[in-house]
Amino acid sequence: MSEGANREVHPVVFVLDRHGHPLDPCHPARARRLLAAGRAVVHRHTPFVIRLKDRSVADSTVAGVQVGIDPGSRHTGLAVFTGHDGSRAGRYAIRLDHRGALIRDRLTSRAACRRGRWSRNLRYRSPRFLNRTKPQGWLAPSLRHRVETTMSWVARLTRWAPVTAVHVEKVSFDTHALSAGRPLEGVDYQRGTLAGYEVREYLLAKWGRTCAYCGASGVPLNLDHIHSRSRGGSERVSNLTLACIGCNQTKNATPVQEFLNDKPALLAKILKQAKAPLHDAAAVNTTRWALWQALEATGLPVAGASGGRTKWNRSRTGAPKSHTLDALHVGELESVTAWPSTVLVVTATGRGTYARTVPDRYGFPRLARPRSKLHHGFQTGDLVRANVPAGKKAGVHTGRVAVRTTGSFNITTRHGTVQGIGHRHVRMLQRADGYGYATHSETRHRAAFPPPSEGGGLHAGGNR
Structure with a gap:
């Protein structure tokens, strides 16, 4: 990999023309010059978007x-x-x-309350068995939420940048390549080396990137046969696990029951997990076609790839493991020359609740919420900046606000929550849109996930 491939760069600033149409993003230094010269205004705070006052798409060359x-x-x-x-x-x-x-837990709680009402001696209500039919392609609310929030941000990016194509990871691992290595829909890359990456990606996800026998993480991991091949063990994925080099060499061809004779609890856990499904992977596989169809409905060219190819791409470029770098490595590519030094972390927070009372542990109303969400011109979730001139809380505090009718607000910043800020010191930066925003350095993330050369990779040892 070339020296420039590991170069971290500043995230760009999104640019709109005077009519609100997207132009090519620019460097932050150029955005500062445009704002200082009065040629642009701030369109949005986070992500930062500027709007030019003297240029339109017709006057510009947009590469996309x-x-x-x-x-x-x-x-x-x-x-x-x-x-x-x-x-x-x-x-x-x-x-x-x-x-x-969170949506799943709240729906489970609501279902428990509903079942409790059925068992009580309440007034008669006719049974409603005919409303349980669900249309084809129906998704549970917790799964539909993943598709809708992803599509919401794709739509936002297309409003702020001239997006010409979308690359999406359709599956974490290719089950066809796992079972028989057959080409899927004419794609022949799943044979040979890449098929092995599908198996490894599956095992890393299933066993949590740790040694199954000692729990070591951040070290090179080998493929290990739970029941060794020399004793009749198969090559099926359900017979494979992860083992550090020490445990792999110590176990060798020893039967797993004998190797873990003094650890019956660990033995039972390994045998159970070997056949257990991947809950998170099941959620992704359930929503992948709904997301694919929603992306195709945008009219943009959409290309799909598997997680095995993404991992293969990262191994060739030397990039560490992270969600955003995986997104950068999706699909067919030859090299990656740079990636942003910081990542915008967007958390789905919702837009509040419809409930106007807060119940106690027995379900009785404990207190009433105000009927209006807007207080002194602000509502909970707004992105604000408070400039407190004096006192214990003197300084500038930027973050999400939690409002009170008294006008004494709480502001959650990257350093913690500052309580009791008067509304007169608060200035609006951005209205609440159902998301919370924070940033973290990609460099710190790389320290948590070292490259394969530093440990934490998956090797093909243990083929006994």
Whole structure:
């Protein structure tokens, strides 16, 4: 890999023309010069978008950008990049944190309350058995949320940047390549080396990137046969696990029951997990076609690839493991010349609740919420900046606000929550849109996920 391939660059600034149509993004320094010269105004705070006052699309040459998507159960990575002839340069990175688990838990709680009402001696209500039929392609709310939030951000990116194509990871691993190595729909790359990457990606996801026997993480991991081949073990994926080099050499061809004779709990856990399904992978596989169809409905060219190819691409470019870098490496590519130094973390927070009362542990109303969400011109979730001139909380505080009718607000910043800020010191930056925003450095993320040469990779050892 060339020296420029590991170069981290500043995230770009999105640019709109005077009519609100997207232009090619620009460097932050150029955006500052445009704002200082009065040629542009701030259109949006986060992500930062400027609007030119003296230029339109007709007066400009627009090269366009592409978007890569790495869908996941808890997080989805989105990368905006430019490139040609198989080379890509990352320009902007977004990690979208879903709230599907919270939706699932709340629906489970609501179902429990509903079943409780059925068992009580209440007034008679005729049975409603005919309303349980669901149309074909129906998705549970927790799954539909993942598709809708991802599509919402794809739509936003197309409004802020001239997107010409979308690359999406359709599956985490290719089940056809796992089972028989057969080509799928004429794609012959799944044979040979790449088929092995499909198996490894599956095992890394299933076993949590740790050694099954000692729990070591961040070290090179080998493929290990739970029941060794020399004793009749098969090559099926359900017979494969991950083992560090020490455990792999110590176990060798020893039967797993004998190797873990003094650890019956660990033995039972390994045998059970070997046949257990992947819940997060199941959620992604359930929503992949709904996301694919929604992307095709946008009218943009959409290309799909598997997680095995993404991992193969990262191994060739030497990039570390992260959701946004996976999105940058989706599909066919030859090299990656740069990626953003910081990642915008977007958390789905919702837009509040319809409930106007807060119940206690027994279900009785404990207090009432105000009927209006707007107080002193602000509502909970707005992005604000407070400039407090004096006192214990003196300083500038920027973050999401939680409002009170008294006018004493709480502001959640990247350093924590500051309580009791008077509304007179607060200035609006951006209205609440159902998401919370934060940034983190890609460099710190790389320290948590070292490249394969530093440990943490998956090797093909243990083929006994």
